[in-house]
Amino acid sequence: MSKIHQDIEKALACVKDGHTLMVGGFGLIGAPLTLIDGLTKKEVTELTVISNNLGEIGKGLGELLRQKKIKKAVGSYFTSNREVGDYYQKGEIELELLPQGTLSESMRAGGAGIGGYYTKTGVGTELAKGKEEREINGIKYIFEPAIRADVALIRAWKADTLGNLVYYKTARNFNPLMATAADVVIVEVDEIVEPGELSPEVIVTPHLFVDGIIKAKKILTKEGVIDYE
Amino acid sequence: MSEKNQIQDLIAKRAAKELTGPCVVNLGIGIPTLVAKYIEDENVYFHTENGLLGVTDVEEGQIDPNLVNAGKLPVGETIGASFFNSAESFAMIRGGHVDVAILGVLQVDQSGQIANWAVPGKNIMGVGGAMDLLVGAKKVIVTTTHTSKDGKSKLLKKCHFPITSTRSVDMIITELAVFEVEEGKLNLLELMPGITIEEVRDKTEADFIDQLKERAK
Numbered sequence: 001m002s003k004i005h006q007d008i009e010k011a012l013a014c015v016k017d018g019h020t021l022m023v024g025g026f027g028l029i030g031a032p033l034t035l036i037d038g039l040t041k042k043e044v045t046e047l048t049v050i051s052n053n054l055g056e057i058g059k060g061l062g063e064l065l066r067q068k069k070i071k072k073a074v075g076s077y078f079t080s081n082r083e084v085g086d087y088y089q090k091g092e093i094e095l096e097l098l099p100q101g102t103l104s105e106s107m108r109a110g111g112a113g114i115g116g117y118y119t120k121t122g123v124g125t126e127l128a129k130g131k132e133e134r135e136i137n138g139i140k141y142i143f144e145p146a147i148r149a150d151v152a153l154i155r156a157w158k159a160d161t162l163g164n165l166v167y168y169k170t171a172r173n174f175n176p177l178m179a180t181a182a183d184v185v186i187v188e189v190d191e192i193v194e195p196g197e198l199s200p201e202v203i204v205t206p207h208l209f210v211d212g213i214i215k216a217k218k219i220l221t222k223e224g225v226i227d228y229e
Numbered sequence: 230m231s232e233k234n235q236i237q238d239l240i241a242k243r244a245a246k247e248l249t250g251p252c253v254v255n256l257g258i259g260i261p262t263l264v265a266k267y268i269e270d271e272n273v274y275f276h277t278e279n280g281l282l283g284v285t286d287v288e289e290g291q292i293d294p295n296l297v298n299a300g301k302l303p304v305g306e307t308i309g310a311s312f313f314n315s316a317e318s319f320a321m322i323r324g325g326h327v328d329v330a331i332l333g334v335l336q337v338d339q340s341g342q343i344a345n346w347a348v349p350g351k352n353i354m355g356v357g358g359a360m361d362l363l364v365g366a367k368k369v370i371v372t373t374t375h376t377s378k379d380g381k382s383k384l385l386k387k388c389h390f391p392i393t394s395t396r397s398v399d400m401i402i403t404e405l406a407v408f409e410v411e412e413g414k415l416n417l418l419e420l421m422p423g424i425t426i427e428e429v430r431d432k433t434e435a436d437f438i439d440q441l442k443e444r445a446k
Contacts, residue, residue, distance in 0.1 A: 009351070026279045026297075026301070026315075027301050028433065029279075029294070029297055029301065035369045050379050052315075054431050074434070076246065076355070076356055076357050076358075077352055077354075077355040077356065077357045078355055079352040079354045080355075084352055084354065085352040088352055088354075089352065095354075097353060097354070097355070097356055098356075099356050099357075099358070099359075099360040099361050100278060100315065100319065100356070100357050100358045100361060101278075101319030101322060101323050101358060101361035101365075102361075102362075103315075103321060104314070104315035104316040104318075105316050105320075105323075107316065108316040119323065120364040120365075121323060121361045121364050121365075122360050123364070123394075123395060124392070124395035125360060125392055125393065125394065126353070126391045126396070127356065127360065127396075132253065152350040166296035167312070167370050169281075169293065169295045169296045169306070169312055170277075170279050170281055170295060170296050170297055170312065172280050172312055172313070172314055173279050173314065173315050174314070174315045175314070176314045177314055177315060177316050188375070204314075221271055221294055221295045222292055222294050
């Protein structure tokens with residue numbers, strides 16, 4: 001069965017009310033802008049979104065925030081969208097803040113079948129409150145559980161029709177990790193090529209991680225996000 | 230150039246003297262980012278936590294929206310650069326593979342602990358990679374203005390904002406002076422050009438040992 005979707009509604013049919021989603025990107029860089037745009041047009045509610053940021057004001061995941069479709073956000077840096085603070089103050093969103101290294105490592109663990117791990121990051125700070133502390137070889141660590149999602153929406157540069165992926169520059173960021181840590185993984189790409197066109201040496205995400213592929217219709221340019229056919 | 234920019238450049242230029250290759254350096258947002266322009270040593274490699282080793286400047290015409298640093302500012306890639314995912318990037322940081330981190334702070338205290346991610350009473354909204362860099366970088370250098378906008382010392386007896394880590398930083402560079410942290414104490418190492426010890430004492434709440442005087446003995 002082909003993994004390639006022609007229309008966005010079908011690609012997003014796997015997203016249901018109350019789901020936990022991982023959404024790739026560092027701000028708008030490497031974010032699946034076409035899939036996020038699709039979510040803004042889909043009737044869906046009570047989402048938990050795991051993403052480094054919630055986009056920018058009114059852009060990317062910032063638009064989903066305005067539609068009040070996000071119940072909870074898990075990330076490392078919400079400051080890049082000032083509206084997140086306003087919604088939080090009004091009690092309209094729950095937030096969970098994790099150090100960026102913990103956020104990414106927890107995804108890695110989630111994707112690798114690891115239940116959790118101990119890290120030095122955060123020990124003795126407010127972000128360690130309520131977390132188990134353990135001393136290993138004389139050094140203090142805190143326990144961090146792995147994280148997984150129902151669906152991951154990610155962005156890559158090229159996919160072959162099997163679902164092998166390569167990424168572009170710093171648009172890679174969290175995307176390959178999220179590809180491993182969700183039950184269903186949908187990727188949007190600039191280009192879809194035939195198997196064999198991507199060298200096995202350069203493939204970053206092997207196809208077994210990928211369930212659906214769609215061609216990007218929204219891209220980030222120097223002038224901002226534009227529609228692209 | 231405005232007075233603010235001059236101060237920032239002065240601090241960045243002094244911090245640049247601390248970097249001799251071969252070394253891998255992570256630069257924070259703000260004054261730390263300026264440090265790169267004073268480095269000519271091609272064996273100083275800049276790392277950014279969003280997934281690039283080999284950060285360099287980019288000319289206006291060459292800007293690529295998908296090539297940015299941790300502050301989401303456009304950057305370039307050096308010859309020999311590499312891209313990697315976020316977990317690998319933080320494995321470099323947490324695993325002790327980054328030699329130096331240069332960071333800005335809201336406050337730093339006389340034991341060398343810093344606060345740079347949250348202000349009490351305001352929403353705690355962002356930590357990014359600050360806590361990871363503090364536990365992982367071999368050497369941590371703070372670059373900061375000596376006082377906040379309202380004229381209060383940023384070098385305190387004790388941080389009252391939430392700390393970033395229990396680990397102490399190694400060096401503090403301001404527009405007035407350079408301090409080193411040793412065994413939980415601040416040592417004044419240098420005065421910046423034209424600055425007197427009286428001025429530093431006047432603007433510093435933290436206790437420090439005047440190494441200049443000790444050395445003169």
